[in-house]
Amino acid sequence: MLHIWHTTVDKILHFSTFYVMPFLLFIFLFLLACSDNLLHSETKSLSLERISVEVQNKSYVVLTDYSISYSDTVLEGDTIFFYAKINPPGAKVKACYWRIESKEYPCLQARNRYAFDSLGFYPIKLYVLDTFGDTLSANIFMRVSSKPVCDNLSLDFFQGSPIFKWNCQNPDSSAELTYRFILKTENRADTLFLKEDSLQLGYSLPSDYWEAHLSAENSYGFRDSTELSL
Numbered sequence: 001m002l003h004i005w006h007t008t009v010d011k012i013l014h015f016s017t018f019y020v021m022p023f024l025l026f027i028f029l030f031l032l033a034c035s036d037n038l039l040h041s042e043t044k045s046l047s048l049e050r051i052s053v054e055v056q057n058k059s060y061v062v063l064t065d066y067s068i069s070y071s072d073t074v075l076e077g078d079t080i081f082f083y084a085k086i087n088p089p090g091a092k093v094k095a096c097y098w099r100i101e102s103k104e105y106p107c108l109q110a111r112n113r114y115a116f117d118s119l120g121f122y123p124i125k126l127y128v129l130d131t132f133g134d135t136l137s138a139n140i141f142m143r144v145s146s147k148p149v150c151d152n153l154s155l156d157f158f159q160g161s162p163i164f165k166w167n168c169q170n171p172d173s174s175a176e177l178t179y180r181f182i183l184k185t186e187n188r189a190d191t192l193f194l195k196e197d198s199l200q201l202g203y204s205l206p207s208d209y210w211e212a213h214l215s216a217e218n219s220y221g222f223r224d225s226t227e228l229s230l
Contacts, residue, residue, distance in 0.1 A: 046128060046136040047087045054081040071141035073220040076119055076171075078144075082112045084126055086136065095129040116144040119172055146171040147222040153214050155228060162205050165198040166226065168216040175218035182213040 053068050056079040074080060082098055084107065097104040098112055100122065105112050107126065116122065121143050128136040150168040157163065170177050179194045183201075186209050192199065215225035 046091060046130055046134045048126075048136060048138050049085040049087050051082070051084045051126065051138060051140060054083075055079075056081070068140055071143065073143040073145050073222075074116060075222065076144050076146045077115070077117060079113060079115045080142070082107070082114065082124070082126075084128075084138075086128060092131040093128060094131050095127070097127055099125040099127065116142065119144050119146060119174075143220060145175055145218065145220045145222055148177055148216040148218055148224045150214065150216050150224045150226045153212065153226045153228045155212075158200065160204065161200055161202065163198060163200045164212055164214075164228075166214050166216075168197065168214075168224065170216075170218065172218060172220070175220050175222075177216050177218055180215045180217070182211075184211040184213070185209060 051068050053072070055074055057075070057077070086093070096107045098107050098114075099105075100114055105114070107128075121141065124140050124142060126136075126138045126140075148168050148170050150166060152167040154165050155162060156165065164181065166179070168177060168179070177195075179197070181192045181194060181199055183190045185206050211227065211229040213225065213227045215223050217223035
């Protein structure tokens with residue numbers, strides 16, 4: 001009987017070891033996976049350091065290269081290169097794209113080129129997914145505007161009073177124009193900011209020397225200028 005009982009105990013211990021060891025291994029692997037995810041979420045989560053844009057005009061001259069935090073304005077016909085710096089630098093990216101005008105453009109390259117050919121307001125979204133399942137998205141906005149065009153500055157007189165008139169076209173109707181008029185004489189320089197397209201002086205112009213400079217700037221900062229002198 002003692003031998004039989006001992007054999008039974010051995011079988012029970014063998015049965016317990018056979019089923020318990022895989023279970024313990026499963027628990028260990030589960031905790032290891034959780035700890036790895038926890039480590040990733042605490043120290044390696046995706047974050048956006050900056051979004052940068054490089055603006056290139058129609059002559060392929062780089063106009064500017066700068067970081068953009070929310071929105072900015074470019075000229076119609078300019079080519080824009082978008083690129084983003086993601087943290088951590090060694091993150092394994094599974095999917096990444098820019099969404100512009102309802103189309104997706106992969107952003108795994110260093111820069112993404114896009115040309116805006118129409119005036120308007122463009123929402124742009126950056127989306128990144130890494131191999132751990134972490135996602136990152138950012139929204140920026142680009143306003144596409146156009147420069148005013150000033151092609152004439154003239155001088156007339158009304159009852160001996162000089163009147164300056166100018167003609168500046170504004171292709172972007174969403175951007176209001178402001179005019180800066182500078183009149184230089186031998187002894188002074190007067191600067192006026194105007195909304196109107198003419199200016200009547202309350203005094204006579206000197207006969208020896210004067211210069212008139214006019215610049216038109218829209219509300220997005222694009223400008224054109226012209227001048228007139230004796």
